[in-house]
Amino acid sequence: MAGSYLDRQLNIADYALSGFIRRLGRNSVVVFIFALVIFMVASFSLTTTSLKHSASRLLTTVPDITVQQMSAGRQAALSVTVIEKLDGIFGIRSMEPRVWGYYFDENNGANYTVIGHANFSDKARIAGLGIDFLPALKLDADADPAVLGRGVRENLELGERRTFSLFRPDLSVQSFITVGTFSAETSMVTDDLIIMDLDSARELFGLGPDDITDLLVDVANPLEIDTIADKIGERLAGVRVVTSERIKKTYRVAFGWRSGFGLACLFGAVAAFFIFAWDKASGLTPAQQQEVAILKALGWHTEDVITLRFWESLIISALAFCLGYLGAWMHLLFFDGILFRPLLLGWSVLKPPLSLVPVFSFADLLLIFSLSVLPYLAATVIPAWQSATIRPDSVI
């Protein structure tokens, strides 16, 4: 019984395929437009997954807990003396003060992220950030060493030069010398970044000698992160305690939300296509009507004709899906998702030249399928029935 059912389906599929080839020109138009719709949906989905993977890979270097002082609901400077207050908490492996700020470059309207690192001189400690160190120079006592992101180097038009200057708040000039550049793989987070010594950063932003913006806490046992974060919150008044897991989740939420928003914006185009598909499936040509009439006169049942129409839609969907998905994959692999990246990554003067790598996942495939193929097949069900109920005597 199962054999005869399969034979019947295969025969109908065979007939549907020959019909598809007979009307190749007309069907190609539908396949092309449908492939375009799938390309858009798949591009969004693949770019989001790829960004999430890149972000989670990079965020492995984020400290377990970040402590910031809040005042009147805004971030304020924290005194480095808080380290002594937290010293007694069991489970903390290390604490590092940091200055984190944004420097606005009036020459080109770009914002640089400046990080003052306490262990800046210790290359081994910041090796995880992927820095290509330049050959050592005899440092000028007036120029502070700094590591630059590739975007900053280009924006400052440094070329082969290694020294540059930035303005302090009182408009006096502070000189820096480039000792290294961030590698291209980390450009999503390092493109607009300048890392320097803690004291240099304090001086650049005009902070006091004990002031820092955040305290980075490293915890020995990952299972204790939440407990230690709670203890820090209890010991220091008015601080914000952020764990690495929260940062990762925030990234995922941001990418997920932007991807969904983008898809919602595409909804109009997608809906227009499904109306087109419905319309195309409903409006049978006289030749198609005659074909159905002949099939029914030959003994085909209404159900057989519905099955035939279903197979036709399935062939179109499968072809369009392969083309659209392949196109999205190539768009991401060879063109770095250029069409949709601004929406997902955000806009800024310094756009991260990120190289995205497509990531295959069954869940993504299912998501793209249910957002494109499923509505298309649904749009053709009622027209399929309408075409199957043509009476032979009314056409032949």
Next chain:
Amino acid sequence: MILESWSIALITCSAVTIVFGFVGAATALRLLRYWDLGSDSERQIRLEEKVWLTAALVQFALAVQIISAVLFVYAADYFATVLKGAMCAAGSLSANVYGLPALGFKLATIVGGGLWIILHRLDIDCEDFPYTRMKSYWLLALMPLLLGDALLVLLYLVNLEPEIITSCCGIIFGDQESGGYSLFDYSSGPTVLLLLAATTVLLLVGSMAQLRSASTATKTALLSGALAAAWIGFYLLALAVITVQVSPYVYALPHHRCPFDLLRYPYLAIGLPLYLFLHGAVLCGLGASLAGVVSWLKGGRAEVKPFIRRAALFSSIFLLLFLLTAAWKPLAYVIFGGQ
């Protein structure tokens, strides 16, 4: 989290099933009002054609519901990466009161839709379409389930916030003594296993009786009714046993109990056949029972007997395969020891 891609996909699936459900229900109402097989009026001919429309719509809606159920579990798995405390679909689905009921409604619509298709097959196999009215009532009864499913999914997604603190499966299904909520009472673990074994034996004996085909329609209907109840009981017991007794052996972790992680790589190798065999067995078993009952309601029709025998055979095969898959890892542990 209504603006997530997963949410949009789930809402699209719900919209398709609701639209198809309404078109099908409108046809069902017309069929109930005007169906007259003896008439050869234009309206009756149109109604006979509409039977095929309803069948196409229900079959497609069922396929969408199955995809939507898989999508729902995958979406919940994804939401676990953004919800505080959740580690898999179990945590995300219990993040608000709508998650687990939504999944339950989805499964109920899949079983309901599957049984409708079985009834439709039985109907078109007979020359006089004896079950057309019954099919229409069945479809109308499915509508509240479909609407409930769509509403619960929507409420679940609207009320899902990244700031919600939820629990992981280790807590939800964990032992009370170890600080878990204990959705199941573990002291009754052996009792549940014993109950499952007893139900399995009853079902196998019942299916054998269906294979032999009872002498009268009333006996067939009585047997079918009893077996339908037993299949529902078996399904619920099987889910409990999978969660409490089987899953820790699959994960090779004594305190990790979760029915959803079984659908994740690498546990999928056991989880997928386990759930496919379970649902296949229950659907075939319920289908055989349904055929027995509806044939009795129509005065004992002989056409259903081959179907009952076939469905009973398939349900028994699936049941045995399910038991084999479920026992595989625990037995391997007993015979070959731990990893």
